[in-house]
Amino acid sequence: MSSPTNPASIRLEQVRFAYRAGSPLVLDIEEFVLGEGESCFLHGPSGCGKTTLLGVIAGVLEAQQGRVEVLGEDLRRLSRGRRDRWRGEKLGYIFQMFNLIPYLSVRDNILLPAQLHRGRRGEGLEEMAAALGIADLLDRGVLELSVGQQQRVAAARALIGGPKLVIADEPTSALDAAHRERFLELLLGQARQAGAALLFVSHDQSLKGLFEQQRSLPELNRATRLEGA
Amino acid sequence: MLIASLAWRSLRNRRVTTGLTVLSIALSVALLLGVEALRLSARESFSSTISGTDLIVGARGGGLQLLLYTVFRMGTATNNVKWSSYEAWAKHPAVAWTIPYSLGDSHRGFRVVGTNGSFYERYRYRRTRTVEFAAGRAPRAFDEVALGSDVAAKLGYGLERKISLTHGIGAAGIMDHDDKPFRVVGVLARTATPIDRSLYITLEGMTAIHVGWQQGAPPEPGEELPAAKLTQKDLQPEAITAFLLRAKSRIDTLRIQRDVNNYLDEPLMAIIPGVAMNELWSTVKYAELALEIVGGFVVLVGLLGMLVAIYTTLNERRREMAILRALGMGPARIVALFVMESVLLAVSGCLAGVGLMYVGIIALQGLLEREFGLYLRWQGLQWEHAIYLAIVVGAALLIGLVPAWRAYRNTLSDGLSLRV
Numbered sequence: 001m002s003s004p005t006n007p008a009s010i011r012l013e014q015v016r017f018a019y020r021a022g023s024p025l026v027l028d029i030e031e032f033v034l035g036e037g038e039s040c041f042l043h044g045p046s047g048c049g050k051t052t053l054l055g056v057i058a059g060v061l062e063a064q065q066g067r068v069e070v071l072g073e074d075l076r077r078l079s080r081g082r083r084d085r086w087r088g089e090k091l092g093y094i095f096q097m098f099n100l101i102p103y104l105s106v107r108d109n110i111l112l113p114a115q116l117h118r119g120r121r122g123e124g125l126e127e128m129a130a131a132l133g134i135a136d137l138l139d140r141g142v143l144e145l146s147v148g149q150q151q152r153v154a155a156a157r158a159l160i161g162g163p164k165l166v167i168a169d170e171p172t173s174a175l176d177a178a179h180r181e182r183f184l185e186l187l188l189g190q191a192r193q194a195g196a197a198l199l200f201v202s203h204d205q206s207l208k209g210l211f212e213q214q215r216s217l218p219e220l221n222r223a224t225r226l227e228g229a
Numbered sequence: 230m231l232i233a234s235l236a237w238r239s240l241r242n243r244r245v246t247t248g249l250t251v252l253s254i255a256l257s258v259a260l261l262l263g264v265e266a267l268r269l270s271a272r273e274s275f276s277s278t279i280s281g282t283d284l285i286v287g288a289r290g291g292g293l294q295l296l297l298y299t300v301f302r303m304g305t306a307t308n309n310v311k312w313s314s315y316e317a318w319a320k321h322p323a324v325a326w327t328i329p330y331s332l333g334d335s336h337r338g339f340r341v342v343g344t345n346g347s348f349y350e351r352y353r354y355r356r357t358r359t360v361e362f363a364a365g366r367a368p369r370a371f372d373e374v375a376l377g378s379d380v381a382a383k384l385g386y387g388l389e390r391k392i393s394l395t396h397g398i399g400a401a402g403i404m405d406h407d408d409k410p411f412r413v414v415g416v417l418a419r420t421a422t423p424i425d426r427s428l429y430i431t432l433e434g435m436t437a438i439h440v441g442w443q444q445g446a447p448p449e450p451g452e453e454l455p456a457a458k459l460t461q462k463d464l465q466p467e468a469i470t471a472f473l474l475r476a477k478s479r480i481d482t483l484r485i486q487r488d489v490n491n492y493l494d495e496p497l498m499a500i501i502p503g504v505a506m507n508e509l510w511s512t513v514k515y516a517e518l519a520l521e522i523v524g525g526f527v528v529l530v531g532l533l534g535m536l537v538a539i540y541t542t543l544n545e546r547r548r549e550m551a552i553l554r555a556l557g558m559g560p561a562r563i564v565a566l567f568v569m570e571s572v573l574l575a576v577s578g579c580l581a582g583v584g585l586m587y588v589g590i591i592a593l594q595g596l597l598e599r600e601f602g603l604y605l606r607w608q609g610l611q612w613e614h615a616i617y618l619a620i621v622v623g624a625a626l627l628i629g630l631v632p633a634w635r636a637y638r639n640t641l642s643d644g645l646s647l648r649v
Binding site: 051054055058060061080081084085086087089091093095098099100101103104112113116117157169 | 231235239549552558559560644
C-alpha cells in the first residue's frame with residue numbers, strides 16, 4: 001500500500017469515483033502523490049473531472065474505491081462530519097472567483113475559518129495581509145474590492161492558521177495577465193513560507209513553469225481517456 | 230454564537246428584503262395581538278357594563294330576558310314587581326342597597342327608566358365608575374328628566390328642553406304622554422354602556438304619566454288628570470319592573486337569591502349578573518373563535534411571506550454555500566444558518582409587532598371608545614401573548630426548515646463547484 005518512507009500531503013491510489021452508483025466513472029486515478037510542502041501545477045481543460053477531483057481531495061465527495069490520503073488522514077475512513085471539520089481546520093481552498101462572503105468585511109472573511117473551527121488559529125493576519133498587499137483593505141466591505149484584491153483576500157483566508165495544504169481551483173482565470181503572475185508569485189511565496197503544499201489547477205499552461213511539479217489531469221485520469229477514446 | 234452572528238449579518242446585508250419581511254411579520258403579529266386585545270376588551274367592556282350589583286330581581290320569567298331589559302335596555306318585561314314586595318326586600322336586614330327600575334316607556338326610540346336617587350349614587354360600571362352628570366342634576370320632581378349622553382347627542386337636546394314620552398317602545402306619536410311634558414334637568418356623562426341610551430325620570434314621574442291608565446290603555450278623552458291636580462297619593466308607585474340589589478355581605482348573595490326565588494307573596498326571580506352575563510357572552514363564542522382563526526391565518530400569511538423571501542435568495546446564495554462548505558461548514562450548520570435566519574426574522578417581527586400593536590392601541594383607543602363604546606385596553610404582555618409569540622417563532626422555525634432543507638440539498642449536490 002502506501003510507502004511510509006516518503007511523507008506526502010496528498011496520496012491517491014486506485015481512486016474511483018462516480019456521482020451515482022452505476023453511472024459512468026468520473027475519476028479513475030491509479031496514483032497521484034504530492035509531497036509535503038511541494039507545489040504542483042495540475043493542468044486540466046474543463047470537463048476532465050477537475051472540480052470532482054478537488055472535491056474528493058477536500059473530502060466533500062467520497063470516492064467509492066481506492067485510497068485517499070490527505071495530510072495523513074485516510075479520508076474514506078472518516079465520517080462526513082469529521083471530514084468537514086478536518087477540511088476546515090487543515091485545508092486552504094481558493095475558488096476561481098467569488099471567494100468571499102458578501103456580508104462580511106475583509107477581516108471577517110479572512111478570519112472565518114478560525115471562527116468556524118477551534119482547531120484553526122487566526123494569528124498572523126496583519127503580517128499576511130501586509131505581504132499580500134491588502135493590509136489597508138481589512139475593514140472594507142468585500143464588494144468594494146477589485147477582482148484581483150478579492151483573490152488576494154481569498155489567498156489570505158486559505159493561508160490563515162498555517163494549513164499544510166492549499167488547493168486552488170483556477171484562481172487566476174479571472175485576472176488579466178499582469179495580475180496573474182503577480183498573484184501567483186505572492187501565493188507561492190506565502191505557501192512556501194508557511195510550509196504548505198500547493199495544488200494549483202488551471203487550464204492556462206503559461207503558468208506551469210513556476211511550479212515544482214507539473215501534471216496533466218487528462219493523463220492522470222483514466223476515466224476521461226476512456227471517454228475520449 | 231457564530232451561526233447567529235452570520236445569520237444576522239447576512240440578513241442585514243439584504244436590508245430591503247429583510248425590512249419588508251420583518252414588517253410583514255410585524256403587521257401580522259400586531260394584528261393577531263390586536264385582535265386578541267380587542268376580544269378581551271370587548272369581553273371586559275361587556276362584563277363590566279354593570280358592577281357592584283349582587284342580584285337583579287324581577288318578575289319570574291327568563292333570566293336572560295331579565296338581564297337584557299334591566300342592563301342592556303333590550304326586550305321587555307312580561308310582569309311587574311309589586312311595590313310592597315320591593316319595599317320588603319329593600320328593607321331586608323341582609324340587603325345593603327337597592328336600585329328600583331320602572332321600565333316600559335320610551336322617547337323617540339330611547340328607553341325611559343324610572344328610578345330613584347340610589348341609581349345616581351350606587352350604580353357602578355367598569356368596577357368603580359359611577360354615573361355622573363355632564364350638565365345639570367338628577368331629576369327630583371315628577372316632571373323632570375335626565376338624558377343619557379347618546380340621547381342628548383343624537384337628539385340634540387339641552388337643559389330646559391320640554392319633551393313628551395311615548396307609551397311603550399313604539400314610534401312617537403301613537404300613544405304619547407303629551408298631557409304631561411317633562412323638562413330636561415340633567416345630561417349624564419358618557420359611560421360607553423347602555424346607560425347612555427336611556428332617559429331617566431323619577432319613579433313618581435313614571436307613575437304620574439300613567440295615572441288614569443287602565444290595562445295599558447290611555448284614559449278616555451276628558452278623563453285625563455292634569456299634572457297640576459296630581460296629589461302625593463297619586464304618585465305613590467304601585468309596581469316597578471325590576472330592581473338591582475347589593476347584599477351587605479357577599480356571602481349572603483346565594484341565600485338571598487334562594488329566598489327571592491321562593492318568595493311567597495308573588496313569583497319573583499333573582500339572577501347573579503356575572504353568571505348571566507357569562508351565559509350571554511357564551512352565545513357569541515363563535516364570533517370570538519372566528520376572530521382567533523382569522524388572526525392565526527394572518528400570521529400564517531406573514532410567515533409564508535418570509536418563506537418566499539428566504540426561498541428566492543437560495544439560488545443567488547449557492548456560491549456562498551459552496552464557500553462555507555469549503556471552509557468546513559457541515560450541512561447541519563448550513564441548515565442551522567438558514568433556520569436561524571428565519572428565527573431572527575420571526576423574533577424581530579414579533580418584537581416590532583408588539584411595538585406596532587402598542588402604538589395602534591394608543592392611536593385607536595379614543596376613537597373606539599367614542600364611536601363604538603368599546604374601551605380598548607392593553608392588558609399588558611400576558612402568558613397567552615407569550616404563548617402566541619412562541620407559536621409564531623416556532624412556526625417560523627418549522628417553515629424555515631423548508632429553504633434550509635433545499636439549501637442542504639444544494640450544498641450536497643454542488644459540493645465545491647461554484648454555480649454562477
